[in-house]
Amino acid sequence: MDCRMYETMVSIRSFEMMLQELSRKGVLRGSIHFCIGQEAVAAGVCAALTAGDCITSNHRGHGHAIAKGARMDFMMAELLGKATGYCKGKGGSMHIADLDLGNLGANGIVGGGIPIATGAALGFLQLGLPHVAVALFGDGAANQGSFHESLNLAALWKLPVVFICENNQFGMTTRLAEASAQPDLCKRAVAYNIPGVKADGMDAREVRRVTAEAVERARAGKGPALVVLETYRFEGHYIGDPVVYRTKEETADWKARDPIPRQREYLLKTGLATETELDRIHADVAGRLEEAVLFARNSPDPDPSELVSDVYSE
Amino acid sequence: MRDLTLSQAINEALAEELERDPRVFLIGEDIGLHGGAFGVTKGLFSRFGPDRVRNTPISEAAIAGAAVGSALVGARPVAELMYIDFITIAMDQIVNQGAKVKYMFGGKARVPMVLRAPFGAGRANAAQHSQSLEAWLCHVPGLKVVMPSTPADAKGLLKSAIRDDNLVVFLENKHLYFQKGPVPEGEYAVPLGVADIKRPGRDVTVVATARQVHAAISAAEALAKEGIEVEVLDPRTLWPLDTETIIASVKKTGRLVTVHEAVKRFGFGAEVAAIIAESEAFDYLDAPIRRVAGAEVPVPFSKSLEDLFLPDEHKIIDACKAVLA
Structure with a gap:
């Protein structure tokens, strides 16, 4: 499990670094939001879930998709708008979904996935399924009405859902303290009579531990919890963001807490993996990524007939 | 029944x-x-x-x-x-x-x-x-x-x-x-996307929705006394829309009035009018299309104003007479 979380984080970091390279080459179109620095959240949360559990993600969702088991080749093809992509090239970066894997989708609307995760949890209850839904959203989304309405309904009905707030400190360029009257977001849980937990979002094992507790509680019918994971995006909000809203020193402090070297150190110290084994993980990921880029670049564009298909179910 | x-x-x-x-x-x-x-x-x-x-x-x-x-x-x-x-x-x-x-x-x-x-x-x-x-x-x-x-x-x-x-x-x-x-007693379903002609007629097609279907039928009954036969067409589903039935009706009558409670501009009636304008029924039109709709205001409270806001039988009769003039 600990090695797998490491591999997940390395995959996410490598995937997004490849996107940066492709962007510099002018191959990528559209809005891309990077989660570099936040990999421990995706890896830790998804490691606490079992088959059948589902997530809703957000506009910064590449990491969540990979951690929930998405294939890098289909993701890369989607980002390049190809017919072989997860959404046949119709969704792009902000709408990657794989319902079979329990990823109910990234989302372009801040806070848009929170009611959907709540609804999925309700659906599991209605259908008598033992699954849990997890809403992944940022600190920005915590000020949307959809957050408050969802937490209230989920708490009222004791729905099997866990609300994971990935506090990366900024809603686009606005610092949390300038956006939220109560910057200690887990205190919001008090208002809905549910547990509120704050944890280090730069530590994958800690993330997995607090998530697993909340997930098992929800699965046992005891209702939702709010988990706030303190993290940081190392990159700007988007490619080309001049990042005028924070200091280099602050970013450097957070980079010193990079979740990937931290997990590597842990694996080596405890003897769970050797240098050779970890190097092999990096090599494997690099190989798969290279294949993914080749696959995506060699894939065809969507057929023109795809413009009008998939609007309605038959 | x-x-x-x-x-x-x-x-x-x-x-x-x-x-x-x-x-x-x-x-x-x-x-x-x-x-x-x-x-x-x-x-x-x-x-x-x-x-x-x-x-x-x-x-x-x-x-x-x-x-x-x-x-x-x-x-x-x-x-x-x-x-x-x-x-x-x-x-x-x-x-x-x-x-x-x-x-x-x-x-x-x-x-x-x-x-x-x-x-x-x-x-x-x-x-x-x-x-x-x-x-x-x-x-x-x-x-x-x-x-x-x-x-x-x-x-x-x-x-x-x-x-x-x-x-x-x-x-x-x-x-x-x-x-x-x-x-009807017993199990039945009405498919989505199929219009229903609530009253057949040869002189003018009135495409009306929901409560206005009933206003249109009342208007048709009144006009029948003057020898005007109104066809009242209820689309029932606005989307998917049964354009075929609407086009066939207008080809038959050569005249079209649309009726809904929503305000006129950019409304369902505008879409029906545009569908006819783009279809082969356009050549069959003997008069400009008329739209009867809610007034272009927020819905008022006072009964005297709210009655004015709404379409009704008389407004439909006037529109039918206008396209027949």
Whole structure:
């Protein structure tokens, strides 16, 4: 499990670094939001879930998709708008979904996935399924009405859902303290009579531990919890963001807490993996990524007939 | 056949679908013991219990999201908004999420849900409880929009809507809730996307929706005394729209009047007029098309003003005479 979380984080970091390279080459179109620095959240949360559990993600969702088991080749093809992509090239970066894997989708609307995760949890209850839904959203989304309405309904009905707030400190360029009257977001849980937990979002094992507790509680019918994971995006909000809203020193402090070297150190110290084994993980990921880029670049564009298909179910 | 109100017909459809399919459940404000603001779900809470008839807080975004999310994992929710005006609070879940996920995800998602809501003016509910917002919804690819005019159609169309794998918005005119009409005994469904000619005629086609179908029939009866034969066409489903039946009717009569309660500009009537203008029926037109619609104002409270706001039999008669002049 600990090695797998490491591999997940390395995959996410490598995937997004490849996107940066492709962007510099002018191959990528559209809005891309990077989660570099936040990999421990995706890896830790998804490691606490079992088959059948589902997530809703957000506009910064590449990491969540990979951690929930998405294939890098289909993701890369989607980002390049190809017919072989997860959404046949119709969704792009902000709408990657794989319902079979329990990823109910990234989302372009801040806070848009929170009611959907709540609804999925309700659906599991209605259908008598033992699954849990997890809403992944940022600190920005915590000020949307959809957050408050969802937490209230989920708490009222004791729905099997866990609300994971990935506090990366900024809603686009606005610092949390300038956006939220109560910057200690887990205190919001008090208002809905549910547990509120704050944890280090730069530590994958800690993330997995607090998530697993909340997930098992929800699965046992005891209702939702709010988990706030303190993290940081190392990159700007988007490619080309001049990042005028924070200091280099602050970013450097957070980079010193990079979740990937931290997990590597842990694996080596405890003897769970050797240098050779970890190097092999990096090599494997690099190989798969290279294949993914080749696959995506060699894939065809969507057929023109795809413009009008998939609007309605038959 | 027996006579039921539209409200009773909808109640019957809901009960039959709850009985037929364990994945179906109802969700909405005050729909529990109280039976909903208009009494449509009366008796269902006692019969099916609180898990199948879910009484919610006043929380439209959460209701819509609960429906979209549960539909995505295989349930078949029927959500009720107390008034269509409240859809503004739920709009993100309906328009950005529910309507689009199938397309955005390359066809993999399904959102088999129904969003029911009363609409329409004439009950002294003023500007925030009286609107007809169907055109907003028809404008969003991914949504289906249904608007019945009779109890029999309402029951049959709702059963089709619940069995449909798409997000269907089902709009119920408040006045019609209390109007009775014959409803067949036993199991039946009315397919979505099929118009119904409520009264055949050769001189002018009136395409009317919901309560205005009845106003159009009254107008047709009055005009028949003057030897004018009006064809009253009820599209029943606004999207998918049965354009074939509309085009065939206009080709036959050569004249078209559209009627709805929503304000005229950019409304359903404008779409019907444009469809005719783009079709082979255009060459058959003997007069310009006329649109009868709600006044272009927020719905007023005072009866004297609200009556002026609404279309009625007399406005339809005037429009028919104008296209026949």
